[in-house]
Amino acid sequence: MVPRGAKRLIFVLPIVALFLYLPLVLSSAHLGGITAFFIAWLANFKLLLFAFGFGPLCSDPSISLPLFITVSCLPIKIQLSPPQNGHRKQTPSQKTLENGQRKGPLNYAIKALLLAAFVKAYDYSDRMHPKMILLLYAFHVYFLLELILALSAVMARTVLGLELEPQFNEPFLSTSLQDFWGNRWNLMVSGILRPTVYKPILNFFTRVGGRKWAPLPAVFGTFVVSGFMHELQFFYLGQGRVKPNWEMTWFFVLHGLCLTAEIALKKAVTGKFRLPSLISRPLTVVFVMVTGCWLFFPQFSRYEVDVRAFEEYAALGAYMKNVSHSIVSVM
Incomplete structure (x- = not known):
């Protein structure tokens, strides 16, 4: 009922604020992490797109409220058109998964x-x-x-x-950073960052300096935003709300710089040189793992996410053990 733009944004912002607050009241590492990812990040980005008339929530104007809420908060999307001749139109991510x-x-x-x-x-x-x-x-x-x-x-x-959103596509088979982040790792995140961050920056720099090099600042800007959002996710997960040390953000800034350099190099040597997959795959995986062990994964210990997760595993194991004993005693 509210026209898109600033007016719709005013109505959406209270929900965005509620979704940002929600993970703060959850003590479970797993439940809090899932809520932070699905609600505080993905759902909020979908709602911000909706406020300006873009994104999956605007794909069907006749969408019902229950379906609207479901698509907002879960990793699913509305199928835009029925299959033709047994084939459905696919996105690049879906084609990668098929191939x-x-x-x-x-x-x-x-x-x-x-x-x-x-x-x-x-x-x-x-x-x-x-x-x-x-x-x-x-x-x-x-x-x-x-x-x-x-x-x-x-x-x-x-x-x-409803149709599934693509998730992961065997990231250990990545042949480059572009392949890893764009086609294989957590495709829901790249799918929501593309319209919310990448495309606006791309359009701006296309108008300023032309299409050829506009993807470079767009890619880097996307990684910076992703770094901030990951920092927020770990703030939610941290015991006692630990103050960020920004190493998580630096991980994504580093990968943004490296991916920007990779894309620039590909543009400069178009079709002239390409590493064989036998070499590019281990190089890509080793780079991701080394930088991850340096900046990303130590945050699990710093925020005590690992301790809380293991406590929940132990509690679940004890509960299942008690249930099995109860069943056996009844039989």
Whole structure:
């Protein structure tokens, strides 16, 4: 009912403020983290896009309020058009997923088992080198995020019949930073940052200096915003609301600079030189892991996210054990 622009933004801002406050009242690391990611970040960005007439919430003007809320808060989207001749129009991210490995129940079952093995491995953390623990964090975060996002998306598809948003596409197969961040790692984030940050900056610099080099400041600006949002996520997760040290932001600034340099180099040597995937894949993964262990993953210990998560795993294990004993005693 409210026209897009400043007037609609005024009506949306109280909800944005509520969503920013919501994770502060949750003590669970897992529930707080999920809420911070889905609500304080993704939902708020969708609402800000909606205020100006853009984004997934504006794709269908006749959308009902329950569906509007569902699409706002969950990693799902409305299917814009029915399949034609058995084929549906795909986004670049979806095409990448189609061209890559097709994920089935076995894929997720293996990752669930690996996640359980990593959690068990922490029992022996006192015998491990600190860098090895950070490496475990890397795989732990990847498998946990993929399983949570896949489960929530599948539930939405089953209950509501809505289309899944792409999530991860085997990031360890990345051949470049551009491939890692744009096509393989947490595609929901890149999908929401593209219209909210990348495109506005791209359009501005296109008008100022032309199309060829405009993507460079747009990419870097997107990574800076992503760094601030990740810093906010960890502030929510921190026990006692630890003051940021900005290493998380520096991680994304570093990757933004490196990705900007990579894109500039590709533009300068178009079609003239390309590393074989046998070399580019390990280089990309090693760079991501080394910089992650330097700036990103140490924040889990600094904010005591790991301690709280393990306490929740132990509580869940004790609860399941009690339930199983109760069932056995009844039988």
